[in-house]
Amino acid sequence: MSYAQDTLIYQGFLVTSETGIMYPYKLKISQENSNIEGFSITNENLDNETTNKIIGSYIKKNKILELKEKHIVETSSTESLKNFCFLQLNLTMKKKELKGSFVGYFKDSTICSTGDVLLIEDKVIQKKIKKLEKVIPKEELKKIQNEINKHVIDKNEPNQVVDITEPLSNNDIFSASFSDPFTFSVWDSQKEDGDMIKVLVDDRVLLDDFVITNTKHVIKFYDYKKTSYFKIIAKNVGSRPPNSVNIELKSNKKEIQLQSKLDSSEYVYIKIN
Template sequence: MNGDDKSIITYRIVFEEFNGKVNGYSVTDLDGAHETKNTIVGTYDKKTKLFSFQEKEILYTKSKFEESAFCFVNFSGKVKLVNNTSKVEGTFKGLYKNKTKCIDGTVTLVGSHKIYNFANKVNKKIQKSKKVDQETKNKVNPVKMIDSLKINKLSKDQNLNVFWESKKVVIEIFDAGQEDGDIINLYHNNVIILENYKISNNKKILSIPINLAVKNEFKILAVNEGLIVPNTAKIILIDENRTFELLSSFKRQESASITIIKKSSE
């Protein structure tokens, strides 16, 4: 994905198509400092292979929030099928929320099936190599790296702005892998609401009332690093019928925050 300045930006879309209508979401700048997730709607014509979609609303962003500065993708292009591998190529127009132009560019997307096939081949070579020790083999797994991009990562000093509708925040915290004694503190507007909590495979569920008229910031702090570095926690935020999955990853005493912002009405 690129614009007039010739920069390349990572871009991922996930969608479902039913009777020619497309619904899903996009993620820009995957695992980057400006990672942003938007809902998308569009159409697909099976006869002409024409695929089009528009980004509609921001679900979350790591960028400093200034709604008027966000550029929404409006894409139109062809879907190509070569040897059972899907590829989407086309152009997009970037528009601000007030419909004025911000940037134009091109999009080239490759179906995940091809990427996973390639990653599996690379991983098999790594696993068979006698020059690589087992610990490194476990860490350098291309398939796991691709899977990790499906979940938003929350790293040191980052802030995630999440756009919210309901008057409460339901938070689920658990260890999605091996329990290793990771301990965290959780704060709401600098008031501790979960202290020295040891993360386990069992979900800790919190339901916190909020006032959307004021700032609501949740900070996660790593108290230790457990037996396996770094300190990691799977965090799910639930806003009525919407969920946001996060994976925090910190060294000892590192922290990051989540800011709840009232979703603007269209």
């Protein structure tokens, strides 16, 4: 990186470790000495587009950028601030690319996501597009872009987010349907107090004597058509009753947020249609 204050633009994707979902991501940054500041843009021109103020540093010896999203500048999302995931990025510069990893944190400092980052300097991308326009008809380029968008986020079919604020209690049954692979996550969003659970999937033990923490425990279900139900059983009530578990079912098209509050040996069902 140069030591001038010219703005550099990089764009590419974030890929989450939990689901493998790709999110468009752009950096607009400038450097003075070893200090970096600027903005990050997630989902540009798509639903839930969000711009964050970003700060960090450049370690010249190792060509490493350490960046941190500080606060939201602008967003089209209607989500509560407590549900936003602020990223810390560790990136290595190689020619015109930035590659590395990220860890996302909620405002209460609990981890909300992890994954990989691949960004390319915008000037390089624009040059390649101009070259392609000379040899590929615009109609074909549009088709290629549409195919790429299918694997990122469909602008006309945004993620359906279902947030059930009323906690599930003993013997409650919640029904959900998925038309693509999904992940099942459990964690404790409150103070960790030793809450222990058992999870069954179609009578098969998935987790037993499992102590939930503030870190999401994520399990992927690729063969979604063969998954019928989840049963979450409280094995104790921890040191701060009741046993409270945050549950998330998430696919490319749908995200369901649930919470259960149970006494020892009580359980809830999640039925997959």
